[in-house]
Amino acid sequence: METTTTAANNKKILAIEDDPEVLSLYVSFFKKQGYDVVTASGAVEAMATLEANPDTRLVLLDLNLPGMSGEEWMKWYFERPNKVPVVVASGKGDILTITRDQNMTAALTKPFHMEELQELVEVLMADDWRGEVSGDPTLH
Secondary structure (H helix, E strand, C coil), rough: CCCCCCCCCCCCCECCCCCCCHHHHHHHHHHHHEEEEEEECHHHHHHHHHHCCCCCCEEEEEECCCCCCHHHHHHHHHHCCCCCCCEEEECCCCCCHHCCCCCCCCEEECCCHEEEEHHHHHHCCCCCCHHCCCCCCCHH
């Protein structure tokens, strides 16, 4: 687990990714944008990292993880109280099916431009976005 600290403690992202190069890219890119980034290279490690960082505001999740899949991690996560948005970034073909019924998720298919990811992160971490999202999953 790695923690990158900046002055913007209310802008913490948990990045869950087993590819160290992609994880390093996420950390360096978001650090330059003023975000704090905590990392986990697998789903089980991410559970502990999330517990240790209750001020996390967004999760960036790969689906192809060792030990426990991203889908299994999401099932665990959405049974918890105090959820934050999850951006699923994966090359897996059924990414939209996996995220479809979750109103707290967004999906990006790899490869993507980091600016696309940044835009999603900014929208989902904005203080007023939650009022724009219905809690009724049948409307999504």
